[in-house]
Amino acid sequence: MKQELLNKYNVAVPRYTSYPPANFFTESFDRVSYHNAIVESNKEQPQDISFYIHIPFCFKMCHYCGCNALLLENKRVVSDYIDAVKREIEMVLPLLDPGRKIAQIHYGGGSPTSQPVSVLKEINRMLLSRFQTIDNPEIAIECHPGYLDESYWMDLIDAGFNRLSIGIQDFDEKVLKAVNRKPSKMPVEEIAGLLKSKGIALNMDFIYGLPLQTPETFANTINKAIGMKPDRLVTFSYAHVPWVNPKMALLEKTGLPNAVQKNELYETARRLLTDAGYCTVGLDHFVRPEDELYIAQQNKNLHRNFQGYCTRRTTGQVYAFGVTGISQLSTAYSQNTKDLNRYIKQVNAGQLPVLKGYALNREEQITREVITSLMCNYEIHWTDLATHLNSNVEDIKAALNYSDSALKAFAQDGIIEYDNNHIRILPGATPFVRNVAASLDKLMLNTDKRFSTVG
Structure with a gap:
């Protein structure tokens, strides 16, 4: 069963060191x-x-x-x-x-x-x-x-x-x-x-x-x-x-x-x-x-x-x-240029050496909190999260790619337990937390971005 799960879930998904991912x-x-x-x-x-x-x-x-x-x-x-x-x-x-x-x-x-x-x-x-x-x-x-x-x-x-x-x-x-x-x-x-x-x-x-x-x-x-x-x-x-x-x-x-x-x-x-x-x-x-x-x-x-x-x-x-440094602010990410000479030239000219970044809308800020909770604590309590975000459970789930059928499939594979108020990664299934997080992520729908595999 373990090998079957490894094969089934050994797919390319984000590592979620940030949300959205840097790419x-x-x-x-x-x-x-x-x-x-x-x-x-x-x-x-x-x-x-x-x-x-x-x-x-x-x-x-x-x-x-x-x-x-x-x-x-x-x-x-x-x-x-x-x-x-x-x-x-x-x-x-x-x-x-x-x-x-x-x-x-x-x-x-x-x-x-x-x-x-x-x-x-x-x-x-x-x-x-x-x-x-x-x-x-x-x-x-x-x-x-x-x-x-x-x-x-x-x-x-x-x-x-x-x-x-x-x-x-x-x-x-x-x-x-x-x-x-x-x-x-x-x-x-x-x-x-x-x-x-x-x-x-x-x-x-x-x-x-x-x-x-x-x-x-x-x-x-x-x-x-x-x-x-x-x-x-x-x-x-x-x-x-x-x-x-x-x-x-x-x-x-x-x-x-x-x-x-x-x-x-x-x-x-x-x-x-x-x-x-x-x-x-x-x-x-x-x-x-x-x-x-x-x-x-x-x-x-x-x-x-x-x-x-x-x-x-x-x-x-x-x-x-420094080069490629990524700032993580409450509502935005900013990544410095990756080119060393360009970095030095821009800074010496008094310019912030920004290459790219991302401003998070409210829906993405909600998704970040959900995925961070899951990735760090292996658990989501919807009512607690709603209190933290000054929101309600229905709006939080609406911000996600929340799918009962997808969660049911994870539950049947022994990866999670869940009900209307929580999702919990089961002991022994933590290597698959990235898969569960990706299933909740609207940005993963029809994306052409490349990620490393779970295995």
Whole structure:
């Protein structure tokens, strides 16, 4: 039955890290639209601020990567880019109400740790000197351990970071070699011990679905990670989208696991982690029972943005800086240009470097809340949602592609239970939550957009 379900639902649907998904953004949303949206965001909820800084540079290009990343080659270009990021920050900050508070700062890439810590520390200073923060804000950075020595890790702590996500992907060096990724410079056990001794929250990130991975080798990787007791462990599903990154096609030569084999890798990790006391959060996170992500999920208050899962406490409207950075405001998305030279030129000319974006109408704002609730908390309570949205259940369902026959089919397959007041993803069926979400999405009717498959 499980294999039948995997085959039936292994179809291309959005990941719903945003709603609408980014491939619905249009160039009719321009820099004027974004400027106006920033100003209006001061009146909207949530009031707290989340900043995202994109550092696209990498010492080496991993074949599996679907992010906007560039090889670190020309130091002058890198310097010009960092200066442009600072200028973009200086353009946006005056538009924000100074009474708002920072809940989250997140650096992604690329490899943010391709830069000297002094660069990261200066950007943190620019942001933190202009706004107060909530109690215990999350100041996080994605780290590639392949190039970092002990002094660099210590300097990150000194720069104000309180959560570090280490991109390990796999401990098997044969797998890393197949995907062109450099293994950790320091033993990861030493890194984990160092960070924990300084009170830093530790995430470890892994990818399943890569060439040469087997349930046995992936079990070895996960068991090794469990032994280091990270606060959060993330198992990302490899998304094979060679039309986004042509380098991904190279992995086909080594061989990629099929949907059933890939699911076995995930189930291996899930079983080992839950047996070790970790709790599942969302599609891919495993955390300690005392972690605020798990508590938020239990209270049906888990949230998600482009940086990943977060609590309502650390949720803010997201203002993104750097190439391809996507700002997530209450009623709009805005994505910066993907071209590095164009980004630098536009910012130096005093222009917001907007490539495209999306202004959400009321119906789409409702749909976003529904899908976010389902994706984060595996549950929709229509009356609670109506109260939250200051609406009624009938209008909410009218905003969706709500189909009783489609829901009945999911129920018959053991994926959901539902009635007039709720939909709940059943235990063991969470890998199919994207399918259920897509069934409620009017934008998925007759769309020509391309997405990764569920498996």
